[in-house]
Amino acid sequence: MRTAVRGRRAPSRPIRRGLAIIGFAIICSVRVGAAPFIPDRDEQVLEHIPTRLNATLLELRALRVRLAQQPSNLSLATQLARGYIEIGRAELDPRFFGYAQAALKPWWGLPSPPPEVLVLRAILKQHGHDFASALDDLEALLQQNPRHAQAWLTSAVILQVQGDHRQALAHCASLIYLPGSYFLGTACLGKSLSLSGQADKAYDLLRELLASKPDAPERERLWALTVLAEAAARLGWSKQAELYFQQALSLGLRDGYLLMAFADFLLDEDQPARVAKLLIKETRVDGLLLRLAIAEKRLGSSGDEHVASLKGRFAASRLRGDKVHLGDEARFTLHLLDDPPTALKLALANWEVQREPRDARIVLEAALAARDPAVAKPVLEMLNQSALEDVRLAALAARLKPVRQ
Amino acid sequence: MRRLLFLFLGLLSIPAFAHKPSDSYLKIALEGSTVQGQWDIALRDLDNALGLDANGDGAITWGELRRRHREIAAYAFSHLTITGKGETCAPRVREHLVDHHTDGAYAVLRFEALCPKPPERLGISYRLFFDLDPQHKGLLNLSHGGQTHSAIFSADQDTQVIEFLGVNRTKQFLAYGWEGTWHISIGYDHILFLLSLLLPAVLKREGNRWRALASFREASIDVLKIVTAFTVAHSITLSLAALEVIALPSRWVESAIAASVVLAALNNLYPLVFGRRWVVAFVFGLAHGLGFANVLTDLGLPKGSLLLSLVGFNLGVEVGQLVIVSVFLPFAYRLRDSWSYQGVILRFGSALIALLACVWLVERSLGLSFS
Numbered sequence: 001m002r003t004a005v006r007g008r009r010a011p012s013r014p015i016r017r018g019l020a021i022i023g024f025a026i027i028c029s030v031r032v033g034a035a036p037f038i039p040d041r042d043e044q045v046l047e048h049i050p051t052r053l054n055a056t057l058l059e060l061r062a063l064r065v066r067l068a069q070q071p072s073n074l075s076l077a078t079q080l081a082r083g084y085i086e087i088g089r090a091e092l093d094p095r096f097f098g099y100a101q102a103a104l105k106p107w108w109g110l111p112s113p114p115p116e117v118l119v120l121r122a123i124l125k126q127h128g129h130d131f132a133s134a135l136d137d138l139e140a141l142l143q144q145n146p147r148h149a150q151a152w153l154t155s156a157v158i159l160q161v162q163g164d165h166r167q168a169l170a171h172c173a174s175l176i177y178l179p180g181s182y183f184l185g186t187a188c189l190g191k192s193l194s195l196s197g198q199a200d201k202a203y204d205l206l207r208e209l210l211a212s213k214p215d216a217p218e219r220e221r222l223w224a225l226t227v228l229a230e231a232a233a234r235l236g237w238s239k240q241a242e243l244y245f246q247q248a249l250s251l252g253l254r255d256g257y258l259l260m261a262f263a264d265f266l267l268d269e270d271q272p273a274r275v276a277k278l279l280i281k282e283t284r285v286d287g288l289l290l291r292l293a294i295a296e297k298r299l300g301s302s303g304d305e306h307v308a309s310l311k312g313r314f315a316a317s318r319l320r321g322d323k324v325h326l327g328d329e330a331r332f333t334l335h336l337l338d339d340p341p342t343a344l345k346l347a348l349a350n351w352e353v354q355r356e357p358r359d360a361r362i363v364l365e366a367a368l369a370a371r372d373p374a375v376a377k378p379v380l381e382m383l384n385q386s387a388l389e390d391v392r393l394a395a396l397a398a399r400l401k402p403v404r405q
Numbered sequence: 406m407r408r409l410l411f412l413f414l415g416l417l418s419i420p421a422f423a424h425k426p427s428d429s430y431l432k433i434a435l436e437g438s439t440v441q442g443q444w445d446i447a448l449r450d451l452d453n454a455l456g457l458d459a460n461g462d463g464a465i466t467w468g469e470l471r472r473r474h475r476e477i478a479a480y481a482f483s484h485l486t487i488t489g490k491g492e493t494c495a496p497r498v499r500e501h502l503v504d505h506h507t508d509g510a511y512a513v514l515r516f517e518a519l520c521p522k523p524p525e526r527l528g529i530s531y532r533l534f535f536d537l538d539p540q541h542k543g544l545l546n547l548s549h550g551g552q553t554h555s556a557i558f559s560a561d562q563d564t565q566v567i568e569f570l571g572v573n574r575t576k577q578f579l580a581y582g583w584e585g586t587w588h589i590s591i592g593y594d595h596i597l598f599l600l601s602l603l604l605p606a607v608l609k610r611e612g613n614r615w616r617a618l619a620s621f622r623e624a625s626i627d628v629l630k631i632v633t634a635f636t637v638a639h640s641i642t643l644s645l646a647a648l649e650v651i652a653l654p655s656r657w658v659e660s661a662i663a664a665s666v667v668l669a670a671l672n673n674l675y676p677l678v679f680g681r682r683w684v685v686a687f688v689f690g691l692a693h694g695l696g697f698a699n700v701l702t703d704l705g706l707p708k709g710s711l712l713l714s715l716v717g718f719n720l721g722v723e724v725g726q727l728v729i730v731s732v733f734l735p736f737a738y739r740l741r742d743s744w745s746y747q748g749v750i751l752r753f754g755s756a757l758i759a760l761l762a763c764v765w766l767v768e769r770s771l772g773l774s775f776s
Contacts, residue, residue, distance in 0.1 A: 036443075036502035036513040042468030046503055046510040047448040051463035061456070094426040095449065098538030105539070128540070284508070312507035320428055320542045320557060 053087060060084065067103060077103045078116045085123065092256045092285045097127050115141055119150055129324050129353060131158050149181045156188050163355030165196035165386060183209065183216045187224040194231040195357070197387025203231050222251050226258050233265050234357065236391035241265055256285060263291040264358070268392060272298040286313055290328050294335050307336050326350035330362045340369035351379060357390050364396040373400045427541040429533060430506075431558075433487075435549040435569075440487055440494055440518040440527070445504055445511040450534055450541070451477060467503065470512060474501045481514060484533040489524025526568040531558035550577070578717040581701075585721020588700050589729075594662050594765065595693055596729060597758050601669035602631050602682050603733055604751050607741040610679045615751070617742040624738055627682075632730055634683040638690025639697060640719055646698030647715050658695040660770040665689035666762035673755035697722060 039046070049057075063080045067073060081100040088096030101124055107113035108121065118141045125134035138155040141148055156171035169192045176185030186209045194202035206228040210221065229244035245262045248255075259282065266275045275295035282288035289306055296303030314329045327350040334343035344366035351363050360379050367376035380397055430445040448465050451457055455476060459469045470477075478498045487494045495518060502513040527547070534541040543558035549569045556565045589595050606627040608615045618624050645651045669685060672678055678685055701718055740746040 036445075036504040036515075038502055039467035042466060042471065044467045045464045046467055046470060047452075047465040049449070049452060049458060049463050049465070054461055054463060058461075094540065095453070095538060098427060098540035099453070101539045102537050105536075108539070309507050316428060316507065316544075317426075319544050319555075320426070322426070 050091065053091070056083070056087060060087075064103070072106050074107075074114060074116065077106070078120060081120050085120070088127075090254060094127070097124050100124060112140065115144055115148070119148070119154070122151070122154055126154060126158055131162060131353070134158060147178055149175055149178045149184075152178070153181075153184060153188060156192070160192060160195065161354050161356055163195075163382065163386065165192045168192045169196070183213050183220050183224070187220070187227055190224070190231070191227045194227070194234070195386065195388055197389065199231055199235050199389040203228065203235065206231065218251050218253060222248050222253055222255055222258065225251075226255075226261055229265070230261055233268070234388075234390040234392075238269060242269075256288065260287050260291065263288070263295070267291065267294060267298075270298075272296075276301075283309070286310065286325065287328055290332055290336075294331075297336060310336070323349070323353060327354060327359050327362060330366060334362065334366050334369060340366055341372075344370045344372060344375065348375065355382065357388065357393060360388075361393055361396065364393065364400060368396065368400060376400055427534065427538055429541070429543050430511075431485075431529075431531070431543055431545045433527075433529075433545070433547045435524070435527060435547070438489070438494075438520040438523040440496075440520065442496070442514075442516045442518065444481065444485075444514045444516065445506065446477075446481060446514070446533070447506075447508070448510045448512060450538070451480075451512060454534065454537055455480060465510070470503070471501070477501075477512060478514060481533060482516075484531070486528075486530040487518050487520075488528040488530075489520035489526070490522055491528075492521045494518040494520035494524075526566055528564065528566045529558075530564045532563050535560040535563065552576075574713060578713055581714040581717035582721035582724070584700070585697075585718040585723075586725040587721075588697065589722050589725035592696075594666055594762070595696070597762065598662070598666045598669055598689065598693065599632075599635065599686075599726065599729060600733065601666065601673060601755060601758055602635075602686055603628055603730070604737070604755065605673055605676075605679070605682070606631065607734075607737045608747065608751075610676060615747045621738055624741075625734065628730060628734055630683040631686045632726060634687040635690040635693070636723060636726070638687045639694030639722070642691045642694030643697045643701070643719055644715060646695050647701050647711070651695075653695055655699050656769065656772070658692060658699065660766060661689075661692040662696050663762050663766035663769050665692055667759050667766060670755040670759035670762060673751055674759070 060080060060083045063076065063083070067076045067080055070076065080103040084096040084100035084103065088094065088100065100120065101108060104113075104117055104120060104124075107117040110117075112118075113121065118137050122134045122137035122141070125131075125137065135155055135158055138151045138158075141151045142155075145151075152171050152175040156168045156175065159165070159168035159171060169189065172185055172188035172192055174185075175181045175188060178185070187206065190202045190206040190209065192202075193199070193205065206224055210224055210228070216224075225244050225248035229241045229248060232238075232244060233241035242265075245258075245265060248258050249262065259278065263275045263279060266272070266278070272295035275291055276299060279288050279292040279295070282292065283306065289310060293303045293306040293310060296306065310332055314325060314332065317325045317329075326346050330343045330346035330350055333339050333346060337343075344363070347359075347363040347366045351359055360383060363379045364376050367373055380400065383393060383397065427447060427450050429447065429450070430443075432443045432445075434441045448457060448470070452465060455473065457465045457469055457473060459472075478501075482496050482498075485496070487496065496516045497518070498514055498516045500513075500515040502515065504511050504513045529545065531543045531545075533543060539560040541560070545554075545556045545558060545565065547554045547556070547567055552569065554567050556567070558565065605615070607618055607624045609618055610616075642651070646653075669689070672682075672685070697718070701715070737746070740750070
């Protein structure tokens with residue numbers, strides 16, 4: 001009564017609401033434990049740059065200076081772009097893809113740039129998940145030069161990510177007959193077969209390929225082993241999957257996708273402790289940090305700091321309008337924030353762009369958790385159509401069906 | 406070709422996940438003609454542009470950063486232009502700090518920019534790093550007059566023009582109007598004061614007895630006189646207090662308001678003033694206006710649009726008043742002849758109001774709390 005009598009003493013409801021909103025905004029804008037500060041000592045280290053890059057970065061910086069003097073020098077520009085793309089790949093750092101794009105600036109916006117630029121542009125667009133535009137570039141390239149192995153491979157991989165395995169198979173097959181591309185073409189074929197109802201056949205094909213070409217480049221062997229391990233995992237053959245993941249890891253090359261796929265496998269096998277050990281130093285890479293945080297949650301150890309950090313990164317990515325993270329963000333929202341409805345929305349948005357087994361899975365998991373099986377229907381239909389064999393997806397689909405009736 | 410394929414393989418294996426890409430965070434607050442800004446720029450990006458790691462040991466230290474502050478400020482502000490009314494607002498860096506974002510350390514530049522005149526719209530042209538990294542983005546957060554805008558700068562859109570006043574003024578006006586209406590609807594003392602004066606408006610006094618008025622018109626005129634007097638009076642004091650011409654301690658004001666309710670209600674039981682109740686409405690209306698002003702002070706009046714907010718608030722109060730009258734009058738007019746109106750509602754109601762207001766009066770004048 002008293003507070004109602006004097007609006008002046010207690011702020012009225014709209015004002016309280018306003019204050020609450022302002023307060024919330026302040027809390028949101030302040031990151032955990034963060035405020036700008038002035039360091040105490042000159043020696044205080046603020047940021048690390050991987051020293052292994054020092055030489056390369058210096059070299060590229062010199063190249064960039066030369067390019068600045070002659071910006072339309074095509075061979076200089078593509079050399080610089082390729083250098084940055086390589087670092088970006090090794091470090092899983094998208095900044096370098098931006099630097100690569102800058103090097104290609106004079107040609108970037110052209111409808112038909114020279115083939116050397118076209119292929120790099122497609123790779124960079126693929127990396128930014130601009131799949132349609134990347135495929136256009138690659139098609140243009142293949143029309144000019146039907147024997148362009150890189151173009152066949154890149155478009156095959158994009159088609160695989162989009163779930164178009166029939167077309168992907170054709171692209172992989174075209175690759176096999178080009179000189180020097182037999183190994184990659186066959187691995188590519190194996191991947192598409194394993195995702196389109198011929199998993200047994202793909203498994204044998206990949207094993208034979210690895211056995212018959214022991215001298216294939218390590219990078220290529222690593223890819224084939226990863227594809228093989230994932231195929232085995234989908235078939236439910238855990239022992240074999242573990243074996244091939246270990247073989248891939250033992251090559252000693254840094255590969256983010258391999259780490260991610262192996263972590264997912266271990267989480268499915270209910271071995272979070274091994275995930276935590278595997279990824280403990282990978283906190284800078286969002287996708288790996290996500291798996292680490294999930295493992296920590298399952299172990300009951302405190303991963304609050306990692307959860308807060310992921311929250312901030314996803315928020316920043318949304319601010320800048322990126323869609324690259326939707327699948328991971330859906331998984332984060334479902335498993336670490338326990339918000340199934342939001343997770344489902346994100347998972348469905350991601351499904352519009354990417355249709356790999358991983359992307360189907362988060363939709364089904366979120367639909368189950370949100371008790372909204374109807375929205376998973378298109379995903380289930382597509383899984384039926386593609387005849388994808390995946391024991392975990394099949395189990396989820398089976399759990400969704402009785403809910404639907 | 407082999408080299409290209411090699412390069413490609415890595416790419417196809419990392420479809421979705423990576424580091425956070427390159428962003429800077431530009432926070433700007435405009436007050437009058439001064440822009441207060443904070444600009445967080447990733448050390449990694451500055452290193453790429455300017456080479457911060459002087460000794461090449463892979464670590465950027467505070468010392469290495471500190472020695473380059475002048476250069477960093479010059480570089481950053483040669484890629485940012487803030488304009489108000491077409492004229493440049495010249496920036497000056499006040500402070501260099503450091504902060505950690507989710508993806509590493511950032512140089513924090515706190516700056517101030519003076520515009521020649523208080524701008525109605527701010528043009529911001531942002532070109533930082535676009536030449537080196539077309540995927541870089543600048544995330545802008547701009548606040549002005551309690552409103553915030555956010556926008557993203559990218560290589561494709563490096564200029565943003567943000568207008569405030571047009572939209573804001575209307576919004577502000579409506580917001581204050583709403584506050585006025587809200588305040589009168591929960592301010593029981595104002596309502597009860599008004600009702601005490603209005604209750605007899607459908608009646609007339611004959612000797613010691615109440616009689617129903619014969620026409621609605623007569624009743625309406627009485628109501629109109631009272632409401633107008635009250636409105637004029639509280640508008641005067643509200644304006645004077647809001648413009649800081651007069652200032653009285655709120656305890657006095659609140660006590661006077663309570664007293665006004667007591668007197669108005671008692672006047673219905675022991676009529677002293679009947680025909681000229683509008684005079685009572687006017688005199689005590691002055692006190693109620695000061696009460697409204699206290700609310701407005703608590704809300705905080707924007708310096709730039711004081712008058713606008715004042716008028717908005719006052720009109721909001723009138724709207725609330727109008728609603729009360731339009732509910733009360735038809736209802737009272739219909740019941741005026743009945744025993745229940747004259748006996749129960751007028752007498753008993755007035756007694757109750759007087760009693761309640763007495764409690765307020767004691768509470769407010771002595772600073773106690775009974776309820």
